[in-house]
Amino acid sequence: MLDLIESVPENKAIFESIIITNSKIKNPCYKNIVCSISGGADSDIILDLISKIDTENKVKYIFFNTGIEYQATKNHLMFLEKKYGIKIIEIKAKIPVPLCCKKYGETFLSKQISEWIMRLQKHSFRWEYGTFEELYKKYPKCKAALRWWCNNWPKTKKGSESSYNIEYNRYLKEFMHENPPNFKISNKCCHYAKKVLAESYKLQNKIDLSITGIRKAEGGARQRAYKTCFSSDVDGTDEYRPIFWYKKKDTELYKKYYSVQNSECYSKYGLDRTGCACCPYGANYEKELEAAEKYEPKLYKAAMSIFQNSYEYTKMYHEFCEMKKAENGEKHE
Ligand code: SF4
Structure with a gap:
């Protein structure tokens, strides 16, 4: 630990994350610690950080396979297991995304709107x-x-x-009034592919500390729900977010300084996020579709079939917005 502190880069967020992560993992009150690994860039930092500290292998790593994952992500998980000498436990969705969308409806725009x-x-x-x-x-x-x-x-x-x-x-109400959705919309897939699994895993394994890679600077509803890097007793489990205070420049510095390697979703496909492939919630889902079509054609076909209605409806909505903006003399964004 001393070596780690002495060699830390000159950066407050990184320094503090090392100190606090050390105190959490070494805390004897925590007997069952779990860390969620997504295969994304932030999760790569978390894993690297923990591996430097967790010399007694107290932390268990889990990955939620939602049923629509990039092959690049799966390959990256194997790479991480080898690099850090760990086992990443794969937890399969209770109802995988393709089935869930078929049964309950497709996701549209955001979790809350759906x-x-x-x-x-x-x-x-x-x-x-x-x-x-x-x-x-x-x-x-x-x-x-x-x-x-x-x-x-x-x-x-x-x-x-x-x-x-x-x-x-903007214009969503007018759009939906004029073009009522003729397919089922639902936000159930996040629930059945992630939320219920996380809850039951924590319960079954008596997890007392759960570690995730949420960063405040990312924005979004999930980040807004937290005020700080630690929450005690969330349904019986403490939650710790080691890189909560990292800004983009801190993640970049960490990655460079400690030679963290991200998955090919970033380095080859040119994406800036991972997670469920081509999820319609993503602001850049069209870019993801392009990448999937080029590098993972089977996945592309699957996404086009699972989310077809949502993609079409989203496209119609965006075109409607452009038309309204033009009618109202608003600036094109
Ligand atoms: S991220 Fe998107 S595709 Fe994945 S479970 Fe949530 S809504 Fe479904």
Whole structure:
């Protein structure tokens, strides 16, 4: 440990992550520690960091295979096992993404939006205009989703649109009113391919500390849910996020200084994220599709078949936005 501290690069975030990770892993109160490995760039840093500290092999590594993973990710996991002399336990989805989308519906735009739409579809909502009070009378069992549709959540303190309102996504309401979705939309795949597995793994293995690679600077709902790098007793398990405070420059420095090698999703395919291949939630899913078509054609075919409706609907929505912006004389982004 002393060697590690003496040789650490001059960087506050990296230095502190080493000190705190050491104190967490060496803490005798933690007997069962697990670290989620995704095969992504941040997860590569976490694994490298832990491997420098965990000399007693206290930490177990797990990978959730959602059923739509890049071969490059799977290859990278094998590379990591060899490089660090560890075993990464693969946990298969309770319901894999392809099956889940078929059964419950495809994902569209974001987890939250898919949730609201799923609820409204369940109540045969007709994507109609009306005040919240009027629609709530007609559809009394989906209050929260109607609040989204009717922009019923208050604005933020700074006066901007609440992300719980449909207006947060410009022209989405007009688009859906004019083009009601003719396929099922749902956010269930994250639930069955990741969430329930993580929960049952923690329970079954009596995990007392769970380590993940979430970074605050990444933004997004998942990051916004956390204020700091540590949360105690989340459903019986403490959670620690070693690189929570890392900015992009810190991750780049770490990677260079400690010669961390990322998967070919980055180095060959030119992607800036991994995870489920070509997930429609990803802002750059079209770029991912291009890469998959070129490097992993079977995966490309699978994604096109699983998310076909969502891709088409998303494309229609983006075209609708462009048309509206042009009509309203708004600047092209
Ligand atoms: S990341 Fe996307 S494809 Fe993967 S489980 Fe979640 S919604 Fe489904």
